[in-house]
Amino acid sequence: xxxxxxxxxxxxxxxxxxxxxxxxxxxxxxxxxxxxxxxxxxxxxxxxxxxxxxxxxxxxxxxxxxxxxxxxxxxxxxxxxxxxxxxxxxxxxxxxxxxxxxxxxxxxxxxxxxxxxxxxxxxxxxxxxxxxxxxxxxxxxxxxxxxxxxxxxxxxxxxxxxxxxxxxxxxxxxxxxxxxxxxxxxxxxxxxxxxxxxxxxxxxxxxxxxx
Amino acid sequence: xxxxxxxxxxxxxxxxxxxxxxxxxxxxxxxxxxxxxxxxxxxxxxxxxxxxxxxxxxxxxxxxxxxxxxxxxxxxxxxxxxxxxxxxxxxxxxxxxxxxxxxxxxxxxxxxxxxxxxxxxxxxxxxxxxxxxxxxxxxxxxxxxxxxxxxxxxxxxxxxxxxxxxxxxxxxxxxxxxxxxxxxxxxxxxxxxxxxxxxxxxxxxxxxxxxxxxxxxxx
Numbered sequence: 001x002x003x004x005x006x007x008x009x010x011x012x013x014x015x016x017x018x019x020x021x022x023x024x025x026x027x028x029x030x031x032x033x034x035x036x037x038x039x040x041x042x043x044x045x046x047x048x049x050x051x052x053x054x055x056x057x058x059x060x061x062x063x064x065x066x067x068x069x070x071x072x073x074x075x076x077x078x079x080x081x082x083x084x085x086x087x088x089x090x091x092x093x094x095x096x097x098x099x100x101x102x103x104x105x106x107x108x109x110x111x112x113x114x115x116x117x118x119x120x121x122x123x124x125x126x127x128x129x130x131x132x133x134x135x136x137x138x139x140x141x142x143x144x145x146x147x148x149x150x151x152x153x154x155x156x157x158x159x160x161x162x163x164x165x166x167x168x169x170x171x172x173x174x175x176x177x178x179x180x181x182x183x184x185x186x187x188x189x190x191x192x193x194x195x196x197x198x199x200x201x202x203x204x205x206x207x208x209x210x211x
Numbered sequence: 212x213x214x215x216x217x218x219x220x221x222x223x224x225x226x227x228x229x230x231x232x233x234x235x236x237x238x239x240x241x242x243x244x245x246x247x248x249x250x251x252x253x254x255x256x257x258x259x260x261x262x263x264x265x266x267x268x269x270x271x272x273x274x275x276x277x278x279x280x281x282x283x284x285x286x287x288x289x290x291x292x293x294x295x296x297x298x299x300x301x302x303x304x305x306x307x308x309x310x311x312x313x314x315x316x317x318x319x320x321x322x323x324x325x326x327x328x329x330x331x332x333x334x335x336x337x338x339x340x341x342x343x344x345x346x347x348x349x350x351x352x353x354x355x356x357x358x359x360x361x362x363x364x365x366x367x368x369x370x371x372x373x374x375x376x377x378x379x380x381x382x383x384x385x386x387x388x389x390x391x392x393x394x395x396x397x398x399x400x401x402x403x404x405x406x407x408x409x410x411x412x413x414x415x416x417x418x419x420x421x422x423x424x425x426x427x428x429x430x
Contacts, residue, residue: 013280
């Protein structure tokens with residue numbers, strides 16, 4: 001009889017504690033939800049703005065999205081991700097594609113590649129990576145300017161053979177002590193360009209706009 | 212007289228029985244996050260916050276809950292405090308939240324907090340609970356920040372980089388390039404550096420203790 005009571009008391013105690021802590025966490029969750037969404041969007045918007053500065057577009061790029069399915073060839077996305085269309089007076093002047101490099105030094109390197117209608121790169125940003133601090137993380141703009149080396153490049157500039165690190169006969173710098181990471185980013189960028197070239201009509205909505 | 216236990220407590224947690232250097236508790240975040248001063252300081256304050264919240268809430272309910280379920284409830288309270296911290300950080304210090312990554316939720320399993328919470332439940336003075344938590348948290352945090360600063364200095368030659376992530380815009384200027392080096396000691400910011408620097412800190416502390424002891428014997 002005694003232990004029956006103690007089980008009941010413990011059960012009640014745990015239930016009340018679980019309820020109270022859950023309520024507390026849910027309350028904070030609800031009150032921070034909007035702010036967190038704002039932060040996530042702001043970060044995304046910043047990245048977009050860096051890739052396509054305002055004078056190049058006049059739409060709300062962050063809301064002009066299309067879905068890039070998971071396991072998309074060339075882009076190699078692990079999960080479905082969002083791509084963005086950049087417009088000027090309605091016409092698509094550029095796209096931002098999510099591209100994943102799976103051949104980095106440790107884990108996936110996720111990038112956003114901004115590509116203009118003429119096939120040139122407006123910019124590349126590394127969104128997330130797990131590369132070695134101080135070596136591979138130089139692909140991150142916060143650490144070095146290396147990633148700006150892609151600006152205005154295209155599939156023909158440099159020619160395909162040049163899309164590699166200098167050590168392998170390409171035109172892009174490697175880092176001292178780190179070749180794998182930059183090479184992975186270079187190849188991911190080149191594949192994104194190929195993807196944009198292959199799907200140019202649908203990405204830039206060319207058929208509907210064609211006279 | 213009433214101050215004697217307090218100074219003793221401070222000495223105990225900051226030096227003699229330091230949670231990080233002597234008890235070697237919470238090593239996982241200590242080693243992983245201490246790559247720079249700002250990371251270390253952020254995790255230290257998050258840990259301190261959780262420590263205080265859990266200490267106080269457990270103290271408040273210590274007489275209501277039966278002993279048998281005190282531990283599960285303690286864990287529940289700690290995880291709730293951590294979740295709240297995580298959400299707040301995500302909302303207001305998004306970049307830091309991303310930098311600290313998994314080590315923010317991992318505060319839940321930091322042994323220091325659980326041990327503290329358990330000890331607090333047997334105490335009776337409300338103020339003691341607060342400052343006990345505060346001092347233990349500072350003892351842990353101090354080592355974390357020291358480690359972060361040393362590793363940042365060795366690894367990049369600078370101190371207080373990116374402080375605006377924690378203190379808001381305008382504090383970027385706190386960055387202090389101490390040494391101009393072309394090839395900083397990169398290993399310091401890599402995982403092995405964490406072990407090496409921690410090891411040196413522990414050795415240094417033990418050496419100081421030994422010296423003090425020897426001197427007091429001579430005297």
